[in-house]
């Protein structure tokens with residue numbers, strides 16, 4: 400069972416308390432954007448076998464959205480962080496680089512690259 | 513290769529079963545093939561089979577990183593039905609269902625197709641309306657289904673409790689010629705037939721890279737060396753995103769874990785397949801007597817073939833209300849498979865952005881039933897560049913907003 404630490408209320412919440420919200424740090428495209436941009440925003444998703452960044456909501460708890468960094472292959476949780484950021488904090492990226500040298504994710508790169 | 517028959521069984525019995533041949537050869541890869549199919553699940557093998565049978569293309573290799581049928585094809589709960597809502601889905605699923613009817617004869621391999629009938633229970637007013645609508649749509653599509661009342665459901669499934677306190681049974685969508693088949697046998701039967709046509713089925717051969725030149729595919733790198741090809745079919749279900757990345761494009765697919773479980777074997781008690789979509793559970797009884805139970809998917813990307821424990825609890829809790837007699841059953845085994853989910857819950861059968869590459873994926877939680885139809889259509893697409901059955905399932909539907917929305921019609925799509 401997946402356990403994530405909610406960075407807002409500090410609870411270590413287990414899966415049934417949480418709701419998964421899909422890929423993190425999406426750039427939103429609205430009216431005026433091209434068909435490709437809109438398609439990408441709506442449907443194309445990172446689907447890595449390995450390091451992944453996601454949005455989660457502590458739905459049966461404080462109700463807040465937050466971010467999580469996970470490995471989809473081992474279910475290891477690297478850490479959780481605030482929803483109010485555009486990319487994962489550097490120290491979390493460093494921590495992931497130590498465990499998964501050479502990891503890549505969309506336009507975010509590990510610090511060792 | 514010798515044919516299987518009643519005579520062959522008698523002959524082998526008389527000589528202590530010493531004369532059975534290997535069902536398929538396991539050769540080393542050649543330098544080059546006309547067509548390489550990645551993934552020896554049902555869809556990959558069926559594609560290869562119909563390339564040979566319908567189009568005479570037999571210089572084909574099917575590459576599999578693990579063992580044949582070890583992906584979702586060997587992990588599913590084997591429900592076969594074609595009572596979908598949209599015309600494009602009905603066409604390909606009904607093509608598949610009708611091919612299942614004669615698959616054992618066609619392949620000379622007993623796939624144990626059992627058209628025992630499938631009921632999808634309506635347990636809310638919303639579902640009653642939804643399934644009545646599907647029954648009307650099916651009538652227009654030429655797919656034989658019927659909306660039946662609770663008494664008829666009880667008649668077909670004596671062990672069901674139709675007036676459960678929370679989710680009473682208000683009726684059901686009944687497809688008489690739906691049913692189940694032996695999943696491994698489908699993979700094995702196709703593999704044997706492909707091998708017989710001279711195709712190479714290569715297990716323990718993982719594709720690790722896709723090579724292209726000037727926007728056209730030229731081959732793949734594998735754990736058994738580089739292999740060239742003119743055309744490449746990617747048929748890897750949950751790993752479609754990984755393969756697409758190797759070839760440099762993205763797919764509108766996310767991979768999740770879906771689980772199933774079976775009980776200890778008991779005496780025959782239910783001779784149809786029952787799906788209860790509102791409570792996310794479905795059940796059939798195997799020939800061995802086990803109750804085969806499927807549940808929900810995890811809500812987050814996951815490549816482990818496990819799935820979360822609490823889903824089992826949810827599924828079983830809901831089923832116990834509808835089938836009180838299973839409350840005493842012990843569960844024997846549980847497992848998961850990585851399912852490839854698209855936004856509209858419909859598959860992708862399409863040319864890829866790289867010339868010569870074709871993708872067949874997105875069958876998600878419900879592609880076992882589609883194997884022969886999908887292979888038939890995919891072979892036509894790869895051989896001729898287009899197929900009437902795949903037209904609506906192209907990747908361009910996502911940019912054009914032409915979805916084939918089956919997610920509203922069925923909460924669970926197995």
Ligand SMILES: Cc1cc2nc3c(=O)[nH]c(=O)nc-3n(C[C@H](O)[C@H](O)[C@H](O)COP(=O)(O)OP(=O)(O)OC[C@H]3O[C@@H](n4cnc5c(N)ncnc54)[C@H](O)[C@@H]3O)c2cc1C
Nearest residue numbers: 551553554555577583584585588589591719849879880881
């Ligand atoms: C628990 C569960 C229950 C289900 N119940 C039903 C049901 O009742 N009815 C129904 O119709 N459907 C059901 N499904 C869905 C169905 O199983 C799938 O849609 C279908 O089996 C997909 O077949 P496939 O050939 O596309 O994929 P798979 O059988 O998964 O085959 C893909 C193959 O590709 C291989 N592969 C991956 N990456 C590589 C690589 N890099 N190189 C070489 N090979 C690679 C894999 O090892 C795998 O063998 C269920 C699925 C699950 C998990």
Ligand SMILES: [Zn+2]
Nearest residue numbers: 405408457461
């Ligand atoms: Zn919280």
